[in-house]
Amino acid sequence: MRERKQLPYTQLEGLSERQLKEHHDVLYGGYVKKWNEIQEKLASTDRALANATYSEFGELKREETFALNGIKLHEGYFDNMKAGGSESAGMIKEWIEKDFGSYEKWLEDFKALGVAARGWAILAFDLDEGKLYNYLCDSHNQGGVWNSVSLFIMDVYEHAYFLDFATGRKAYIDVFFKNINWGFVNAQIEKYKLQQFRL
Ligand code: FE
Numbered sequence: 391m392r393e394r395k396q397l398p399y400t401q402l403e404g405l406s407e408r409q410l411k412e413h414h415d416v417l418y419g420g421y422v423k424k425w426n427e428i429q430e431k432l433a434s435t436d437r438a439l440a441n442a443t444y445s446e447f448g449e450l451k452r453e454e455t456f457a458l459n460g461i462k463l464h465e466g467y468f469d470n471m472k473a474g475g476s477e478s479a480g481m482i483k484e485w486i487e488k489d490f491g492s493y494e495k496w497l498e499d500f501k502a503l504g505v506a507a508r509g510w511a512i513l514a515f516d517l518d519e520g521k522l523y524n525y526l527c528d529s530h531n532q533g534g535v536w537n538s539v540s541l542f543i544m545d546v547y548e549h550a551y552f553l554d555f556a557t558g559r560k561a562y563i564d565v566f567f568k569n570i571n572w573g574f575v576n577a578q579i580e581k582y583k584l585q586q587f588r589l
Pocket residue numbers: 414417464545547549550
């Protein structure tokens with residue numbers, strides 16, 4: 391059984407508690423609940439009936455990654471925000487400047503991703519390439535690249551902003567950037583010891 395984390399959502403600039411706690415948190419909790427339910431069902435599902443068009447086993451495995459990435463991406467999204475925000479600094483700033491030319495160029499690309507994506511904009515570190523990439527994900531289990539570590543995550547599903555901004559996604563993205571916890575992103579680089587993969 392997976393437990394839901396208590397996420398730090400309150401008092402972010404420009405995002406209401408109603409938006410964050412009453413709605414986004416409920417959705418996040420739903421992914422945890424469904425992942426647990428899928429694990430229970432997998433324990434007794436008949437593998438002999440596996441089929442690519444339809445099978446209970448196939449559908450459970452398909453939705454297992456949807457639910458688990460829904461959990462991981464939401465936890466990362468909330469963890470990389472904090473009240474008051476911060477300026478980009480440290481290792482992540484250095485790597486962004488080297489891999490994208492400048493922080494401003496990275497930001498332009500990442501914000502455009504936020505407008506273009508149907509689900510997520512993600513800054514990830516590719517372990518094989520030893521560098522950073524911006525990725526667009528239209529769904530929790532679509533658009534990611536293997537052997538990559540997600541470092542900085544922005545939720546651009548309508549449920550992340552619609553109560554506060556209606557269709558104003560660009561305004562939401564600007565507010566999101568007022569609440570960034572770059573210290574958390576740098577801590578992720580340390581946690582996964584990513585320096586050793588840097589080429
Ligand atoms: Fe979300």
